[in-house]
Amino acid sequence: MANEPKKTATPxxxxxxxxRAKPWETKxxxxxxxxxxxxxxxxxxxxxxxxxxxGEHGCVNQxxxxxxxxxxVSVENYRVVDTGDIVYTKSPLKKNPFGIIKxxxxxxxxxxTLYAVYRATASGxxxxxxxxxxxxxxxxxxxxxxVRKGAKNDMxxxxxxxxxxxxxxxxxxxxxRIADCLTSLDNxxxxxxxxxxxxxxxxxxxxxxxxxxxxxxxxxxxxxxxSDAPEWAPQSLEQLVEFRSGGTPSKENPDFWxxxxxxxxxxxxKTFLLNDTQDHISTSAVxxxxxxxxxxxILILTRGMTLLKDVPICVLLREMSFNQDLKALRVKxxxxxxxxxxxxxxxxxxxxxLVDIAGHGTGKLDTDKLKAMEFxxxxxxxxxRIADCLLSVDAQIxxxxxxxxxxxxxxxxxxxxxxxxxxxx
Numbered sequence: 001m002a003n004e005p006k007k008t009a010t011p012x013x014x015x016x017x018x019x020r021a022k023p024w025e026t027k028x029x030x031x032x033x034x035x036x037x038x039x040x041x042x043x044x045x046x047x048x049x050x051x052x053x054x055g056e057h058g059c060v061n062q063x064x065x066x067x068x069x070x071x072x073v074s075v076e077n078y079r080v081v082d083t084g085d086i087v088y089t090k091s092p093l094k095k096n097p098f099g100i101i102k103x104x105x106x107x108x109x110x111x112x113t114l115y116a117v118y119r120a121t122a123s124g125x126x127x128x129x130x131x132x133x134x135x136x137x138x139x140x141x142x143x144x145x146x147v148r149k150g151a152k153n154d155m156x157x158x159x160x161x162x163x164x165x166x167x168x169x170x171x172x173x174x175x176x177r178i179a180d181c182l183t184s185l186d187n188x189x190x191x192x193x194x195x196x197x198x199x200x201x202x203x204x205x206x207x208x209x210x211x212x213x214x215x216x217x218x219x220x221x222x223x224x225x226x227s228d229a230p231e232w233a234p235q236s237l238e239q240l241v242e243f244r245s246g247g248t249p250s251k252e253n254p255d256f257w258x259x260x261x262x263x264x265x266x267x268x269x270k271t272f273l274l275n276d277t278q279d280h281i282s283t284s285a286v287x288x289x290x291x292x293x294x295x296x297x298i299l300i301l302t303r304g305m306t307l308l309k310d311v312p313i314c315v316l317l318r319e320m321s322f323n324q325d326l327k328a329l330r331v332k333x334x335x336x337x338x339x340x341x342x343x344x345x346x347x348x349x350x351x352x353x354l355v356d357i358a359g360h361g362t363g364k365l366d367t368d369k370l371k372a373m374e375f376x377x378x379x380x381x382x383x384x385r386i387a388d389c390l391l392s393v394d395a396q397i398x399x400x401x402x403x404x405x406x407x408x409x410x411x412x413x414x415x416x417x418x419x420x421x422x423x424x425x
Contacts, residue, residue, distance in 0.1 A: 009168055013417035015181075018174045024420055029142075030163035032124025036117040038080040040110050047071035051081055051109040053089040055096060058130070059104035071112075078110035079117045084126045086118040087111060088162055090147075090155035095136050098143035099155055103130035116159040125172055127179035132167065135415050142167065168420055178418050185411050192404045199400060203393045210386050211346035217376050223389075226382045238371035240340060241329035244293060246322035249285040256285035261292075264322040266304050269312035272341070272394060274299070274320070281321055290321045293328035296337045300344065300365070302327050307363025311351045315341045327367065339383035342390050343375055 008023035047069040052062040059081065062069050071078075081087055081104050090099045091114075103126045111117065120126045133139045142165050148156040169175060209221035218232055246264075249256035259282025262268075268277040281290055293299065293316055301312045303325040315338055322328060331337035344351065350373065351365070358364035377383065 007166075007168075009420035011418055011420040013414075015174070015177050018170070018177070021170065021174060024168045024170045026166040027123070027169050028163065029165055029167050030160075032121055032129060032167070032169065033086055033118040033163055034121055035159050035163070036079070036082075036085060036119050038117075040075055040078045040080055043076060045075065045078070045080065045108070045110045047075055049109040050075065050078070051087070051104065051106075051111050053087050053100060053102050053111070053115065055093055055100055058102040059087055059106060059109075061106065061109060075110055078112055079115060080108070081111055081117050082108045082119075084120070086120070086126055086129060088116040088118070088159075090114055090116070090157070092155075096139055098140060098147040098149075101129070101133040101139060103127055105130075116162055118163070123172055124169075125175040125179055127183055128169070128175035129167075131179060131182045131415065132169070132419060135412075135419060137421060138167075138419065182411065182415070182418070185407070185414070189404065189407045189411065192400065192407055196397065196400045196404055199393065199397045203390065203397065206390060206393065207342065207346045210389070211343060212376050214347075214350060223382070223385055226378065226385070229379060229382060232376035232378050234374050234376050236371065237329075237373045237375065239332075240335050240375075240377075241298070241331050243367065243371065244291060244297075244328040244330060246291045246293075246324050246326050246328065247289070248323045249281055249288065249290045253285075253288075256281055256288065256290070258282055259285065261286065262318070262320040263290075264299055264316075264320050264326060266301050266306055266312065266325055269299065269301060269314050269326075272314055272345075273317055273391075274314040275317045277320065286321065291328070292319055292321050294319050294330065296331065298329040298331065298337055298341045298344070299326050300329060300370075301325060302365040302367060302370075303358065303362060305362050307352075307355045307365060308357075311344075311348055311355070311365065313341055313344050327370075334380065335377065336380060336383040336387050338387035338391065339377075342387060343377070347373070347375070 007026045010023045014021075048063060050062045050069050050071045051059050052065050053059050054065065057065060083104055083106065085104050086101060087104060088099060088101050092098065093100060120129070133142070146157055146161060146165050150156050210219050212219050212232065217234070222229075251257070257279070259280050261281050261283070262277040263279045263281045264274065264277050265279070268274065286292060295316055295318045297316050299314050299316065299322055301307060306312060329340070331340050351370070354366045354369045355363045356366060
């Protein structure tokens with residue numbers, strides 16, 4: 001009804017200067033945004049200026065995000081997106097099945113006609129709306145009643161109709177204050193993310209320097225205390241480790257799956273040092289024949305879809321069992337297991353060449369060829385020094401990654417406090 005009062009809500013956290021301000025009111029999104037229909041008729045922008053929109057990165061140059069431009073034959077009818085414009089992409093994501101809404105915080109560009117472009121009115125602030133719709137609940141609950149889905153999961157919605165829904169918003173000065181706060185936090189998160197990336201790149205560079213490159217017999221970098229040590233000597237992998245095969249206890253026997261012994265499958269091999277797993281088996285499963293690998297053994301995936309792009313490798317921090325898609329490498333006393341694992345990681349390109357396509361399109365690592373692979377190694381003391389160095393970098397990466405995760409959690413908690421929602425009234 002025309003005279004129906006607007007719904008209101010008050011956020012749990014409000015900046016001091018707005019604590020006596022009126023509650024937030026529902027507003028039509030058309031009060032805050034207006035469609036931009038400018039096309040690239042003058043061809044001011046080319047294929048190199050096409051923007052993509054993603055849930056993680058927002059509006060970003062397509063070449064910078066994806067490595068190439070996916071522009072059509074002509075970009076004349078593409079929509080122009082200025083800095084500060086809002087873009088709605090009509091492409092479903094897993095968490096956002098009705099598309100996403102993002103502000104273009106970067107330089108101007110163009111998007112295909114499958115996107116809708118909007119500009120803030122005097123009553124709206126683009127960064128506020130970007131943060132508002134960054135919360136999955138706000139985005140999905142706004143778009144769901146508006147968007148119709150076609151038979152091919154495509155979005156059936158007019159660009160103007162996208163603006164017909166209700167959003168909760170304060171006056172524009174409070175919108176700006178909230179946006180400035182969250183944007184500053186985004187900058188901190190971005191800096192922390194770059195720090196993690198730099199550390200990971202540093203580790204990759206160290207591995208390239210501390211291990212001989214393919215076709216070479218000596219590393220390009222040695223620690224000073226080993227500058228006069230003998231040259232690295234060749235050995236096959238079979239000379240360095242003992243191979244063990246794994247298996248899966250019967251799923252039909254519940255007694256096998258109610259224990260405390262970690263049981264490793266490919267999904268667990270996401271960290272270099274593995275301390276626990278999703279699944280656990282019992283001692284009765286071991287007594288029935290389940291295989292065990294001791295602490296400090298190396299696990300390597302030898303079968304599965306993952307092998308088509310990577311060869312996961314990890315070191316066990318305690319005794320564990322493992323499935324038939326893995327091999328356990330028990331390192332002989334003459335070598336350091338951590339060093340051998342890093343050595344294998346440094347040789348990923350060689351390992352991937354040993355992968356064949358098995359049944360159902362999965363990958364299979366040729367174990368006989370793996371055993372015969374030749375590597376150059378130093379003495380035990382130098383192995384330990386290299387492993388300690390790389391693990392110290394891993395510890396730094398883990399600490400900075402934890403800090404990054406904590407910042408992201410803090411942001412989501414802050415958004416929940418700064419943005420009220422009608423469902424909580």
